Amino acid sequence: MRIAVVGAGINGVMSAWALARRGHEVELFERGEPMAGTSSASTKLLHGGLRYLETGDIALVREGLRERAWWLEQAPRFAHPLELLLPVVRGRGRPRWMVKAGLVLYDRLSGSRLLARHRWLGRDETLARLPGLRPEGLQGAYAFWDGQMDDRALGLWALEQARAAGVRLRARCEVLRIGADGSMTVAGDSAASGDAAPDRELRFDAVCNLAGPGAALLLERSGLPSAHRLRLVRGSHLLVDGALPCGLLVQAPADGRVCFILPYAGRVMIGTTEVEQAAGAPVAPSDAERDYLLDVWNATFEDRLSAADVRTSFAGVRPLLAEAGDANENTRGHAIERHGRVLTVFGGKWTTSRSLGEEVAALVG
Ligand SMILES: Cc1cc2nc3c(=O)[nH]c(=O)nc-3n(C[C@H](O)[C@H](O)[C@H](O)COP(=O)(O)OP(=O)(O)OC[C@H]3O[C@@H](n4cnc5c(N)ncnc54)[C@H](O)[C@@H]3O)c2cc1C
Numbered sequence: 088m089r090i091a092v093v094g095a096g097i098n099g100v101m102s103a104w105a106l107a108r109r110g111h112e113v114e115l116f117e118r119g120e121p122m123a124g125t126s127s128a129s130t131k132l133l134h135g136g137l138r139y140l141e142t143g144d145i146a147l148v149r150e151g152l153r154e155r156a157w158w159l160e161q162a163p164r165f166a167h168p169l170e171l172l173l174p175v176v177r178g179r180g181r182p183r184w185m186v187k188a189g190l191v192l193y194d195r196l197s198g199s200r201l202l203a204r205h206r207w208l209g210r211d212e213t214l215a216r217l218p219g220l221r222p223e224g225l226q227g228a229y230a231f232w233d234g235q236m237d238d239r240a241l242g243l244w245a246l247e248q249a250r251a252a253g254v255r256l257r258a259r260c261e262v263l264r265i266g267a268d269g270s271m272t273v274a275g276d277s278a279a280s281g282d283a284a285p286d287r288e289l290r291f292d293a294v295c296n297l298a299g300p301g302a303a304l305l306l307e308r309s310g311l312p313s314a315h316r317l318r319l320v321r322g323s324h325l326l327v328d329g330a331l332p333c334g335l336l337v338q339a340p341a342d343g344r345v346c347f348i349l350p351y352a353g354r355v356m357i358g359t360t361e362v363e364q365a366a367g368a369p370v371a372p373s374d375a376e377r378d379y380l381l382d383v384w385n386a387t388f389e390d391r392l393s394a395a396d397v398r399t400s401f402a403g404v405r406p407l408l409a410e411a412g413d414a415n416e417n418t419r420g421h422a423i424e425r426h427g428r429v430l431t432v433f434g435g436k437w438t439t440s441r442s443l444g445e446e447v448a449a450l451v452g
Contacts, residue, residue, distance in 0.1 A: 088112070088292035090451060091271055092254075093262045093305065095121035097242045098435050099297035101444030104249035106295075109448050113254045114291075116273065118261035122242035125299050126437060128370075128403025130324065130347055130358050133158045133166055133234030133438045135196060137336070138345045140189050145196070147420050151438045152197040155234045158438070159201060162236075162244050168202050169235035169349070170333040174213065174387075177224040180338045186229055193231065202232035216332060219388050230333070235349070238437060264309045265294045267427030293451050296431040300364075300406040303433070311426045315433045316409040323372035323402040324358030325380050327392055331355055340386040341379055348387060354398065357384055364404050372400045408434040423450060 088111050092103040095117035103115045115121075135151035136144075158166045173190075175183045190205040206229070213228040214220055250256060261274040269291045275284030298305050303317040334349040349356045360376040377394060384392050408422055421435035421443060430450055435443050 088451070090114070090293045090295065091116060091262075091289070091291040092295045092297055093265070094124075094296070094298040094301070095246065095256065095258070096124045096126040096297070096299045097122070097238075097245065097437050097440040098126075098299065098432060098443055099295075100242060100246045100249055101440040102295055102297055102432075102447040103254045103444075104245065104252055105441075105444035105448035106451060107249060107252040107254045111448075111451070113249075114257055115249070115254050116257045116260050116262050116271075118259070118274075120258055121246050121256065122239050125403040125405065126242050127239035128322075128324075128401050129238045129437050130322075131236050131238050131349070131351060131356070132169075132347070133236050135193060135233075135438075136436075137189055137193055137231075140192055144420065147436075147439075148193070149196045149198075150442055151436065152193070153199075154438050154441055156197070156199045156201050157441060158236065158241070159234050162241055165241035165244055166234050166236040168232050170230055170232055171336050171347075172208070172213065172217065172228040172230050172333055173336045174220065174228040175226045177226055179224060180343070183226060190229055190231055202234075205229050205231035217335070219390055221387060221389055233334075234438075235334075235351070237352075262298075262305065265296060265305065265311070265429055266309065267311065267429055269294060269428035292428065294429045295447055295451065296429060297447075300404045302406065302431055306426075306431055311429065311431075313424060313431070315422050315424060317433055318407045318409040319364040319366075320405045320407055321362050321364040321370060321376075321402050322359035322405055323376040323380065323400060324356050325372070325377060325397050325400045326351070326354045326356050327384075327396050327398055329355040335387065337383060337387050339379065339383050341382060346380070346383045348384060357381075361405075370402050370404055372402045376402075406434055423447070425450075 090111045090113050092099050092115045103113045107113045133155040135148040139148050194204045209227045264272040271289045273287050275286050296302050300319050306313050331350040339346050357380045381392050422433045424431045
């Protein structure tokens with residue numbers, strides 16, 4: 088079959104690759120450059136998502152842990168195991184027994200023995216590991232393992248595999264409309280001709296809409312009514328100078344949300360936030376998000392950081408299925424909807440993009 092995939096973020100790339108492996112002729116349309124959207128602005132973790140255990144998303148966590156192992160095995164140049172500490176502080180955050188229960192389950196669900204199991208570090212060992220950690224009320228920390236990736240490089244590696252399997256990439260080619268009959272209108276390539284080129288009409292046996300945060304908008308522009316709604320939620324990260332021997336999972340002092348302080352690319356990365364992204368607004372960290380993340384650091388370490396210490400920052404937009412009240416409760420799972428020859432994916436995580444791609448390919452047939 089001739090199949091069009093819209094969106095060269097990680098979900099589009101992995102779907103295109105899975106479709107090509109099944110023998111389909113696949114064209115991958117991307118309005119900008121591949122892997123330049125949400126997929127290169129993540130927290131860079133290949134994980135099951137320890138905190139989703141609290142919302143009972145056991146299947147999602149198990150799937151994420153299985154996929155974490157796949158990425159670590161397939162692309163060790165761009166993904167590696169990362170040790171994370173989860174400090175337990177008296178009177179603040181989750182009690183020790185609850186953290187322990189979560190980690191026992193996390194280890195069980197991971198199945199594979201690729202990464203070490205969690206262990207308890209006493210207060211002295213924790214402070215020796217992370218000098219400068221605030222000692223007030225510190226009881227110790229649980230150490231556990233997840234995967235860390237260079238999301239852009241890993242996604243481009245996956246794209247290379249997809250191209251080797253026959254996927255043809257059409258970069259800087261915006262899809263304006265898709266039809267339930269497999270029709271598609273793409274914007275004319277004015278950059279190539281120098282003039283405003285006319286839009287082009289194409290036809291495929293199937294169209295897979297994997298435009299991430301743009302998926303719902305594409306359906307709307309195409310006049311295809313949807314049963315799902317996406318909430319667009321921005322997440323920001325800061326990079327500051329420094330080095331850490333491992334990552335940290337902590338609670339934000341402002342609202343108790345889980346945040347990460349991670350070693351990344353020779354610096355320290357602090358993230359992330361969750362704020363509604365208004366349509367058309369720039370995807371960039373606000374001053375309020377910056378201050379929120381600096382507070383996360385300042386509540387964790389003794390040496391204080393201020394805005395002047397921020398070397399760089401970035402933001403991405405999560406395409407979350409709109410089902411619960413606030414962004415923190417929204418499911419990180421996905422939904423797939425069909426309109427005739429069009430399949431649209433709503434939501435989805437980076438880590439689980441391979442299994443999502445397989446699901447898309449199986450549905451296309
Ligand atoms: C702050 C933050 C942190 C995260 N951290 C993690 C993490 O640590 N681990 C994890 O597993 N997940 C994480 N996620 C989730 C994960 O990053 C996303 O779910 C995933 O990257 C989404 O990929 P995607 O391919 O669906 O979307 P995108 O990467 O946004 O790709 C969609 C592509 O479609 C293109 N497009 C849109 N409309 C059109 C059109 N009309 N025509 C042509 N092209 C179009 C866009 O240009 C874009 O390149 C995080 C998300 C955020 C925001």
